[in-house]
Amino acid sequence: MRPRLRIAAFALLFARLLASAAHAQTQHPWPIRAVIVTTFEVGHDTGDIPGEFQFWVEREHLSETLPFPGGPIDTLDPSGTHPIRTNPQHTILGIVSGTTLVNATASMMALGLDPRFDLTHAYILINGIAGIDPRVASIGSAAWANFVVNDVAREIDPREAPSDWPYGIFPSGALRPAPDAVPNTTWTRSNLYTLNPSLTAWAYAQTKDLNLGDDPTVAAYRAGFTNHPAARRPPFVLIGATFSSDYYWHGRIMTQYARDWVRLYTGGRGIFATSEMEDAGFLNAIERLGNMQRVDPNRVLVLRTASNYTEQRPGHTAADSITEPYIGSRIALESAYLCGSTVLHKLLADWPSTFAHIPSL
Numbered sequence: 001m002r003p004r005l006r007i008a009a010f011a012l013l014f015a016r017l018l019a020s021a022a023h024a025q026t027q028h029p030w031p032i033r034a035v036i037v038t039t040f041e042v043g044h045d046t047g048d049i050p051g052e053f054q055f056w057v058e059r060e061h062l063s064e065t066l067p068f069p070g071g072p073i074d075t076l077d078p079s080g081t082h083p084i085r086t087n088p089q090h091t092i093l094g095i096v097s098g099t100t101l102v103n104a105t106a107s108m109m110a111l112g113l114d115p116r117f118d119l120t121h122a123y124i125l126i127n128g129i130a131g132i133d134p135r136v137a138s139i140g141s142a143a144w145a146n147f148v149v150n151d152v153a154r155e156i157d158p159r160e161a162p163s164d165w166p167y168g169i170f171p172s173g174a175l176r177p178a179p180d181a182v183p184n185t186t187w188t189r190s191n192l193y194t195l196n197p198s199l200t201a202w203a204y205a206q207t208k209d210l211n212l213g214d215d216p217t218v219a220a221y222r223a224g225f226t227n228h229p230a231a232r233r234p235p236f237v238l239i240g241a242t243f244s245s246d247y248y249w250h251g252r253i254m255t256q257y258a259r260d261w262v263r264l265y266t267g268g269r270g271i272f273a274t275s276e277m278e279d280a281g282f283l284n285a286i287e288r289l290g291n292m293q294r295v296d297p298n299r300v301l302v303l304r305t306a307s308n309y310t311e312q313r314p315g316h317t318a319a320d321s322i323t324e325p326y327i328g329s330r331i332a333l334e335s336a337y338l339c340g341s342t343v344l345h346k347l348l349a350d351w352p353s354t355f356a357h358i359p360s361l
Contacts, residue, residue: 029118030086033351034344035111036060036094037126039104039278041082050330052128053096055337057085060344062094069110084111091348093117097278101150101246104281112289120293121355123347124300126282127340129332130242130274132306133255134228137273139218139309139328140235142339144204145302147241147270148193149262150280158253167257171264177257182264192265193283196298198360200239203301205361206346207339208237215331224313231309235335240273241266242304244280251318255311274304298358303340307332 038052045057056062062085071083085094097107112119132141151169158168165177171188174181182188212235225231241262249258255272262272279302290297307328312321326332347354 029116030090031118032093032122033091033348033355034093035119035122035124036062036092036340036344037097037108037124037282038095039097039099039128039276041096045082045085050333051096052333052336053082053085053094055333056094056127056340059337059341060092060094061087062092064088064090066116068095068107069114070106092344093122097282100277101244101281104278105285108282108285109289112285112292112294119289119295121296122299123344123354124286124295125340125344126279126300126302127336128276128278128304129307129326129329129336130276130304131250131308131310132231132274133259133272134225134231134309134311135255135259136230136240136271137238137306138222138231138233138235139306140212140214140331140335141233142207142212142235142237142303142305142335143240143242143273144200144207144237144339145242145274145279145304146195146197146200146239147262147266148195148279148283148302149241149243149265149270149272150191150193151243151245151247151261152188152191166260167253169257169261177260179260179264188265190280190284193280193287195300195302196358199298199301199358201361202359203303203343204237204239207342210237210338210342212236212335212338213331215328218328218331221327224315225309227314235306235331237339238273241270242274242276242279242302243272244276244278246277248277248322249275250310250312250322252311253318258310274306275310276304279304301343303336303343305332305335305339 036056041051041053042049064086065083068084082096097104153169154172156168161168170177171182214234222232243258259272262270286297289295307326312318
């Protein structure tokens with residue numbers, strides 16, 4: 001047989017085998033108990049510089065791989081997804097979604113519609129690093145989200161804004177930035193997602209007394225935030241709202257915008273804690289998958305750990321600060337795994353109970 005024909009025959013056989021395996025599995029989809037959702041990995045899933053996924057893969061023994069629906073052929077493509085990882089028991093899944101809202105939404109929808117898995121009772125732990133408001137917490141701290149707020153907005157360059165505007169961003173359908181600027185319109189619907197408060201409070205209670213460790217270099221950096229006592233504290237666990245945006249924004253003015261925006265959309269119930277670029281996309285997909293009875297939105301947790309601050313230290317500019325390296329990346333990744341795995345193990349330790357009943361205090 002000629003080489004090209006041999007290659008074509010092998011490819012056809014391989015495709016048939018994959019289709020046969022997928023068909024067989026869809027007859028009995030795996031009943032998944034937990035899904036670990038991360039947004040990026042630096043390189044390989046194991047053995048090199050860790051991103052958000054690597055500790056989960058190595059320490060939870062997610063040793064088996066499956067193709068991610070619609071994922072890139074190049075598994076090291078940082079803008080897309082890595083293969084799905086699972087443990088040998090096929091009870092835990094781990095994914096890399098790709099960063100930004102569009103990748104988060106697409107990846108979550110693809111996973112939720114995958115016929116290989118039954119996710120109807122799975123707990124979904126969205127887990128990643130983030131910026132932290134220095135008024136609220138410090139680098140290395142871990143924040144369980146009670147609200148996910150999105151940034152659908154109108155914007156003009158602040159140099160063209162009226163002199164009494166604090167910034168040039170305001171809600172779609174409103175006339176100006178103001179505490180009561182949200183109009184009664186469907187434009188605002190995708191700007192607020194509320195997590196199950198009972199499950200979030202339970203997760204916080206399991207982790208609030210954990211020692212998250214520290215790093216002397218990070219501690220020295222924290223000391224420069226002389227204007228915010230919370231920023232100088234050693235890492236700790238808290239509950240706070242997370243703010244999603246495809247803008248990688250930074251600085252005192254933008255941090256105040258995030259505080260105001262979170263307060264506005266949560267009706268004063270939420271306090272801005274972390275900034276990230278994915279969680280509103282995840283929650284939008286989960287809301288739709290919930291309406292399709294593919295997942296249970298009440299079984300979702302969002303944990304963000306601080307790798308950097310959302311504004312500059314006194315004596316520094318926002319332009320300088322935004323390009324600084326993430327001094328807290330490693331400690332944030334360790335905090336994410338420690339807090340997340342503590343909750344994961346408690347959920348799985350008594351599966352007959354947590355399968356039937358979502359834990360609460």
